[in-house]
Amino acid sequence: MRIDEINIDGFGTLSDKTIDQFESPLTVIYGPNEAGKSTILSYVRQILFGFPTGRTSDNKYLIESNLKHGGSLRVTMDDDRSLTIARHAGRTAAGTVALHDAQNNPIDASELPRLLGGATRSVFESIFAFDLDELSSFNSANNEEIKSLLYGAGMSAPRMTETLREVDKAKNEIFLPGGQKQRVAQILRDLDDTESGLRTVQNQATEYRALKKEEAETKVSAVKINDSISDGQSNRRLLNRRIEAWDTWIDLGNNRERLAEIPIRTEFPEDPISRLDTLEEKLANARSTVEDVTDRHHIAFDASTEEILHEPLLERSRAVRKIVEQRGAFEASIRDLPERQAELYSEQTRIKEDLATLGPDWTQQRVADFDLTIALRDQIEQFRSSRAEVDQILRARELEIERIESEVSHAEQRSSEFKVESTSENDRSLNRAQLLIASTAVIAGVTLAITGLVINSTVFFGIGIGAGVSGLLFAGNLIRDRGSSPAGISHADRGRLLENRRFEDRLRRQLGSTEQLKISDIQKRQEECVSWHGWLSANDLPEALSPRGASDFLNQIETVKGRQSLATERQDRVSAIQDDINEYRELVSDVGELVGIGIDDDSISVQTASNEISELFDSVNLASQRRDAVKQSMPELDTELGADTRRLRQIETEFNQFLAEGKTEDAEEFRRLAIQHDVHRELEGSERDLLDDLRHIVGPDYDLTELDTDLNGNSKDLMISELELLDSELAGIERDRNDLNKRLGELTVNIDSLVDDEQASKFRATKASLISALQDQAVDWTRYSLAMALLDVTRHKYEKERQPAILERASDYFSEFTDGRYERVFSPLDEPEFHVVETDPYPQNKPASKLSRGTLEQLYLAMRFAAVEEFGEQREYLPIVVDEVLVNFDLNRAEKAARSFGEIAKNNQVIVFTCHPWMRDLFKDAVPGAGLIELDSGSR
C-alpha cells in the first residue's frame, strides 16, 4: 500500500489540508517545530486504525471547531488498485470508515483489516509508523505481540494474539494457581465446607458408639433389677395369696367338721323335696280333675233326660212363626179399621145429599143407570147456541126500533124549532173565522207536504197531508153546514123544514117495518122452546131446565157417579181389613188352645195371647236345644273321665315308687330324710367351693397341701406385717428401676436421633457432586491447557525455524548501520531479551540492554526493517512513516540508515518527518529521487 494523498478535513490544529506529492518511494516532509508533523503521523495512524477510544494522549487531536473531525487517505494497493480510505467522527469512538474505489464506488468497510494485511494498530505503530520515543521503547511495550510478529508465527496467524488471549482467559477462568475467584477455587471452598460439615456429622459415630455401650450396660442392669423385682413381687404375691386365703381356709376347716357329723345314705333320689312336691301336686291335681269330671258327668246325664213343658208347641213352630211375623200387620189393621169405616160413612152421607139436590125421585140406582153420553151433551149445546142466536137477533131488532124512535123524536123537535128566527151575524163571522183557520190548515198542510217531499221526510209529508185533509174536511163541513142550515122563515129555512119533515116520514116507515120483523123473530123463539121441552122430556130430565141448566145438571149426575165409585172402593177395603183381623184371631186362637191360652173378642187379648205364645215357644225351644247339646256331650265326657282316672292311677304308682326310692312309704318321713341328705350335699358343695376359692386365691401353682403347711400355726396379722415389710423393700427397687428406664428412654431417643440423621449422607452427596464438578472443571482446564501448550509448542517450533531468517535480515541491517561492529542479532530461547554479537574490539555476546541508546535504536530499527520485509512478503507492503527516528544516530550511522530506508522504499513507501535541515539533506543525499514536501508553521 502506498499513500498518494493525505486529505485532512479536521484533525487537531490542521484543517482542510491536502498533501499529495508522494510520487517518490521516499518522501521527506520537512517543517519547523509545530508545523504539524506529529499530527500528520497520528493522522495517518488514526485514519487507518481508528480514532483512539478513551482518554489517551492521542485524543488530543479532537477538534473543537464545527469542521468535521477526520479526513481521508488516497492509497494505491500492491495490486495497483486505487482506493480512498476515509474516516470521520461517527457513532463509535473509533469513527466511521468509508472505502471507495477509484471510480468512487463504495467498498465494504470491513475489508479494511484485510487491506492492511491483518496488521493491528499496535503492530502498525510499533513497526511501520513510529516516532523517536516509540523506536526506543520497542523492547518493552507489546513485546510478546511484536515478538510473535517478528518471529513469524503471528505473521501467518493473524488471529494469534486473540487466540492466545481467549484461550488463556478461558483457562484462567477455570483455574489459576493462587487464584480465589476461579471456578476450581470456588468448588474447593465448597468442598472444604462440605468436608468440615461431614467431619462434624461423622463425630456422631463416636457418640453413637458411646451411647450404644451405655445402652447395653443399662439394659443389663435393667434385667438384673427386673429379676429382683420379679422375685420380690413373686414373694409378695405368695404372701398376699396366703392372707387372702386365710378366711377361706378357716371356713374350710369348719365345714369339714360339720360334714363329719352328718350320717348319709349314699343313695337318695336327686332333688328329692321338689320332686316330691311336684309329685304330690300332680297327684292332687289328678284327683281333683277326676272328681270334677265325675260331677260334670252326673249333671250332664240329668240334663239329657229332662222333660220339657209344652213341648208339642215345637211341632207348631211354623204357625208360631206366622203369629210372630203377622203380629205387626194385625196391630196395624186394628188401628186402621175405624178410620177406614169413618171414610166410608162420610162418602155415603155426601152421596145422599147430592141425590137430594138432583131431586126427590133421584136414587142411587137411577144415577147409576143414567147414561151420560157425549152425544147427549152435544145436543144440549145445539139447543143452547140456537136459542142464543135467536135472542141476539131479537135484541138487535129492539135496539133498531129504539134508535129509529129516538131519531123520529129528534126530527119532530127540529121541525118545531124552525118556527123561531134563530140565525145571527156572530154565527156567520165565527164561520168565516173557522173557514180562515181551515184554509190556513190546508195551505200549511200542502206546504208541509211539499216540504216533506223536498226534504224527503215522510213525517212532514204525512203531517202535511193530514193537516191538508183535515183542513179540507173542516172547510167542507163548514161549507155544508152553511149550505144546510135552515133558513128560518126564509126560503132556505123553509126548504130545510120540508126536508126535515120528509126525513121524519122516512123514519116512521122504517120503524114500522122493523117492528114487523120483531114479531117474526118472537115467533121463531117460541118454536125453539117447544122443541127444547120436548127433548127434556124425551131424555127424562126435569122440564124447567134451560139448555145451560141441563148442562149443569148432567155435571151433578157425573159427580154423584164418581162418589158412588169411591164409596164402593172404601167398602172393599174395610171388608179386607176385617178379613185379615179375623184370620189372625183364628190362628192365635188355634195355637193358644194347644197351650191353654184363650182369647176374648177384643183385639187386646189377641195381642196378649200372641206374645205369650211367642215367648213360650222360645223358652221351650231353648230348653230343647240345651238338652240336645248335653246329650251330644255325653260320650266325650265318658272318654275324659276314663282317661283322667287312668292318669290318676299312674301318678299314684309313680308317687309310691318315688317314696320307695327313699326307702319309705311315708311322705313325711321321706321329707325328713331328704333334708338330711341335702344338708350333707350342701356341706360337700361348700367344701368344693371353698377349695375352688382357695385355688383361685392362691393360683394354680400353689399346692394346697403346701398352703395347709404354710398356714398351720400362722396368723393373719403376722402375715400382714410381713407383707408391709416386703412392700417397702420393693418400692425402693422400683425407684431404682424407674431411674434406669428413664435413662434407657433418653438413650433410645438420642440413638434414634442419630439414626434419623441423614445429614452425613447429604453431605456426602454434596461432596460427590462437587468432586464430579471439580473433575469436569479439571477436564475443561486440561483441554485449554493443552490448547495453550499446543500453541506454545507450535509457535516455538515455528519461531525456532523461522527465527534465523528474520533475525538474519535484522542482523544484516544492524551490521550495515554499525559498519560491521555488530554482526548478529539473536534471541536466546530461555531469555526474553535480544542479544547481539559484537565483533569489535573482540567478539562477544551482549544483551540489548547493555547497548548505548543510539546503538539500541539502530538495533530496533534493524529489527523493524526485518519485520517490515517479512510482513510485506507474507501479507502487505504497508507504508513506513517515521518521525525524527535518526536524531540519536551519529552522522555516519544516520547516512547508513537513510540508505537502508531508501532500500526499503523500493517495496514499502517511506515518509520521513524531520525538522532538521541536515536530516532533510541527509535523506535527499542518501536516497536519490527522494521527494520533499516542506511544511511551514503557517501551513495549518
Next chain:
Amino acid sequence: MAIYRFVHASDLHLDSQFGVLSSEFPDLAEILRKSTFETYDRIVELCIEEEIDALLIAGDVFDSADKNTLGAQLSFVSGLERLSQHGIRAFVCHGNHDPLDGWQAGLDWPEGAHQFGPEPHAIPFDDDDPHSPIVTGVSYSTQEVRTNLVKLFPSPIASRPSIGLIHANVGADTGHENYAPCTIEDLVASGHDYWALGHVHTRREIRGLDDGAPVVVYPGNSQGRHRNERGSRGVYKVEMDEHGGVTKLEFHPTDGIRWEELACSIDELQTDQDLIDALDEKVNSAIDGNDGRHLVYRIRLTGSGSLHDSLVRPNYSSDLRDRLNSTFTGLRPFALCEKIIDGSSMQFDREQLALGTDFVADLLTLIDQIKKAPEQLAQLKDSAELEKLYEHGKARRYIRDSVPSESILVDLIDEAERILLFYLVEEEGSQS
C-alpha cells in the same frame, strides 16, 4: 433332583453418592442419594418374589470403610430381616470398601444371615439338608488386603455343591485396585462349583455356563453411580443342582437410575432449533428405552456442520444442557443431562488446512505427530503443566486419580484443536 436357587450380588455400595449436579436439582439429588438403598430393596424384593434359597453378597456392601453411615447399616440389616422372615438365607462377605475393621454399628443380624469373618470358612445353605450347597467365604479384615485369599480357602466337600464367595481382583485387572489378587487358574483349581465374586463393577462372566466348572461371575455393582458406570446394572439369578452343576445363570437388572451417553450428529442440522429438536428426540427415545428408570446422561455431539461454531462458543453447551434439564428433570422418571460434550468439528477441510505452510498447518501437523508419538504426548502433557491443578494442594486428593490417561489426552487434544481452529481460522471459516 433338588435344585437350589440363589441370587448373586456384589458392590452394593450402600449410601454411596452420585457425582452429579445435585445442588441444582434438590428433588433429584434426594432420589439419587437414596438410589443405592432402593436398589438394595429391589434385590431383597426379587429374592422374596422368586422364593430363592439364599442371597450372596460378594463384598462392598457399604461404600466407605471408615464413613459408612448408620443409616446404611440399619437399612442393610432391615433387608436381611425381611429375607429372614421369608426363610431366605443371606451370605455376606466384606471387601475393601467395608472391611471388618471399619466402623460397624453393632447391630444384630437376624437368624439366617451370615457374615463371613477374616478366615475363610464354610456354611451350608441348610443344616438339615445334606444336599444343600455349602458357601465358603471370607471378608477383608482391613482395607488393604494384598494377599491371595483364594489360596486360603479350604477344599470343598466333593459330594456337596459348593460356592466360593469373595471380593477379589481376578487376573490382575488393571482397571481396579489389586486387592486379594488371584488368577483364574486359582479359582479353577479350588474345586468350587461357582465363584461368586465382587469388586469389579462391570458385569463379567469370566467363566460362563458353557465353560464348564467352575462358573466364575462378577455381577458388577447393582446400581451405576457415575458416568463411567453406564448401562444396565444388577445381579445374577443362579440355579444349581445337588451335584453342584449350574443349570441356570441369568442376569437381572436392578438399577433404578441408569447412566448413558447419547450421541448426536450435527451433520444434517442447520439451525439451533434443529439441534434442540434433535436432542429432544434423542432424550425422549432414551427415556422410552429405559424401562421406567431414571436416566442420567451425557450427550456427545459428533459430525461437522455450521452449528459447530455455535457449539464452541462459551456457555452454549451449558445453555443447551440447562434447556434439556428444564424439560426433562421435572418428569418422573426424570432424565438429567449431566453434560454436553462437543465432539463436532468445523466444516472446513482439515486435511487441506494441514497442507498449508502457515502456522495453522504447522499446528495441525504437530498435533498429528503428537497423537502418534507417546513421548511427544508426554512432552505436551508436561508443557501443559497439568500438575499445577492435579497436584494442587487442595485439589489433588479429589482429582489425583483422574489425571487423564493417554487415550483421554488424545481426545482432549482433539477438542483443544477444535478450540484453536475456531479462534485461529474463524475468519476464513466464516467466509467459506
